[in-house]
Amino acid sequence: MRFALIDNEHMEAKPDLVGAVCPGCGASVIAKCGTQKVHHWAHRNTRMCDSWWETETQWHRVWKNNFPVEWQEIFLPDEQTGEKHIADVRTEYGLVIEFQHSFINPVERISREEFYKNMVWVVDGTRLSRDFPRFLKGGKFGSTELKPGVMHIEFADDFFPRNWLRSSVPVVFDFLGLDNPDSADHIRKTLYCLFPSHDEYNAVFAKISRKAFIKTVLNGEWSDRVRAYMDEMEQKYIEKELQRKESQQGVYYRKLYKVYIYPHRIKSTRRKRYK
Known part of the structure; x- marks a missing residue:
């Protein structure tokens, strides 16, 4: 602590x-x-x-220092288990930020997301040497820009670690680590926010400047902006699913007509002719 x-x-x-x-x-x-x-x-x-607590690194401390001391290490009780969990940062607007450096078991990740609910992960993308090169390599195969700074990608595990693709809350990847932002290139000093998705192979992420992320957390705009965009994504997903089901239903009825109804009509027509 x-x-x-x-x-x-x-x-x-x-x-x-x-x-x-x-x-x-x-x-x-x-x-x-x-x-x-x-x-x-x-x-x-x-x-x-706190069973979720992990040893802090200097990376954790540098990130925490972007926020008021009174927002840091907030103990929150779990009414079901009686345990208390320490949120790395909990803003006065109710947003929890968990800074994750080490590997996290998927079961624990899900438990934290269900407990905190209104939260965002910030993940140290420099812990494993392969993570940043994978992100760069994935970018070479292309992505579709949905709106300025928001990208749609296929084969999301070519960009991001697979264990984060099923997260139910936004995951922000930091590929800068402890390096100086002033001397780093634009790709490394930019943050990449991976949004929750129904499909782990197709994903959407946003490019966010470090200053913009910190600013919107400090002034309380982060949750509203993310929730509005996630609602928009959910609505598009629902509309797409309805279109898919309608299309499948149309195929079903066309097959039904071809296999059962059309042959029956042909036979009926022939019987009338020979009467």
Whole structure:
């Protein structure tokens, strides 16, 4: 954890601080201030009280620093299990942002999405060396621009890691990592927001500047904009499905006519002629 309570005040981990407790469960925590990992608080005698919690990296901290301290590490109770889960960032508008660096089990991913509901993932696209080259290679085979900055792609796993294609919430990929945005090329410093899709092979993603993403989260516009676009996508999907079913129904009736009705009419006509 980044913050612990000392005399009811949120404090970051430092070597000389004592008497700290976990803001979620009240258990005693100690400062871990080594040189290999970012400074953090750890429970003294028990495991971390949130089963979803993972060790933070500097990448996590850099992203969190874009948002107010009071939005960071918010404990939220699970009424069904009695557990408390720590949202990396929860805005005053109710949006949860989870910054994901390490691999996440699909079962846990689904559990988090169902629990937080109004959320967005920000995924470190530099963790695996193959992820960014795959994205670049996928782009060479083409995509269709639905509107400025919004792309439709086929064979989505040629662009993005397969384990994120079934997410029920938007997933933002960050291929910059800890590099300086000022010295990075446009492709790497741009964020890529993958929208939920009914079809894991066909997907839609949007190109978003880092500043625009942070700004719309800070002013509360992110959720409204994403929800409006997802509603638009859902409506188009419904209309497409209706057209498909109507087309299939038309094929069915044409076959029915050809196999059963038309031959019967021919026979009836012949009988009338010979009477």
